[in-house]
Amino acid sequence: MSGIENSGGQAGEGHVENAILIAGPTASGKSALALDLAERKGGVIVNTDSMQGYSVLDVLTARPTAAELARVPHYLYGHVHPSIAYSTGAWLRDVMKLIDEGTLSERPVIFVGGTGLYFRALAQGISEMPDIPQPIRDRWRYELREQGAAKLHRILLREDSAAGMMLKPTDGQRIVRALEVLDASGRSILEWQTARGRPLIDRDSARFFVIEPDRAALVERIEARFDRMLEKGALDEVKQLASLGLDSDLPAMKAIGVRELQAAIAGELSFPEAIERAKIATRQYAKRQATWFRHQLGPEWLRLRLGDRVGSTISDPLSSAT
Structure with a gap:
């Protein structure tokens, strides 16, 4: 039919x-x-x-x-x-x-x-991504406003160097995204991205x-x-x-x-x-x-x-x- x-x-x-x-x-x-x-x-x-x-x-x-x-x-x-x-x-x-x-x-x-x-x-x-609790989301957005993208980028390089090296120090939104995923799940955003939905x-x-x-x-x-x-x-x-x-x-x-x-x-x-x-x-x-x-x-x-x-x-x- x-x-x-x-x-x-x-x-x-x-x-x-x-x-x-x-x-x-x-x-x-x-x-x-x-x-x-x-x-x-x-x-x-x-x-x-x-x-x-x-x-x-x-x-x-x-x-x-x-x-x-x-x-x-x-x-x-x-x-x-x-x-x-x-x-x-x-x-x-x-x-x-x-x-x-x-x-x-x-x-x-x-x-x-x-x-x-x-x-x-x-x-x-x-790729499947973890749910981000609102307190974690709020925290990293607050840090972005207070400290700026460059400082958060240095934190990301220390905590998740592979993800940090893929992002520009000025890309605040993506830096925050990588940090909140790491904070919420304990896993790099790169690991999550490799699993195609x-x-x-x-x-x-x-x-x-x-x-x-x-x-x-x-x-x-x-x-x-x-x-x-x-x-x-x-x-x-x-x-x-x-x-x-x-x-x-x-x-x-x-x-x-x-x-x-x-x-x-x-x-x-x-x-x-x-x-x-x-x-x-x-x-x-x-x-x-x-x-x-x-x-x-x-x-x-x-x-x-x-x-x-x-x-x-x-x-x-x-x-x-x-």
Whole structure:
């Protein structure tokens, strides 16, 4: 029997069969494509974007609206508090939990987002990493602020020379990561990285799509979308985030638009200048995403143009799945 209309997203042996992966840079229309496909195929959508997993930033991260969420089942959107440093490994464990619970069974499963490492982990697996207790995580981030990256690098060289020699003395985030893994587990991060995890999708039955929009059209979409974000309450979200008093190094605090709008609220920038800087940052991010997808995604990924409708305006490779 062929075609996802009949096969669904059965989770066999701990992985999803007939998965549909849709990647693309920010504002490229991938979420709309996923929603259209999910409605037509009776599928479910799983967030594959690191920022859309955080709560509070509904508008600023361009999460699906309440009306869109109601149209088909969506998973792993807004389920992580901004105080948590959510990782690729944590996302993969959340997907694994959905599989183990049977949530992704019997219906086509569409993974959509813009985080390349999530897609790589999904399709190839990643090294297992230990859970880091919050006190250990807090301790090393405090030490980074107080002592600086260079001093922590010397500590890492003393405690785990092999890992230390692979990192630059200025790479504070990776130095802290190596130290907290060593502290929490007693093992080098290099030992953990050698053990490759398992893919969570069946690659033979999966279908891979990546949107490659025209640059000029994407820039127009980015600028118009940020204006809509402001109209829909992005500024209020930034104020709410600021009220939590979180560490500025946390991933959620680095969402595009947060720093710029916070500066405008504080009077450090005019609002027009802050808005322009946020749009520029979004364009730069989209360019980095597009470059990563172009060089890191293999030939199994079908390249789409902005506005393509899988199964309608182009030949539907999904119908040939076996």
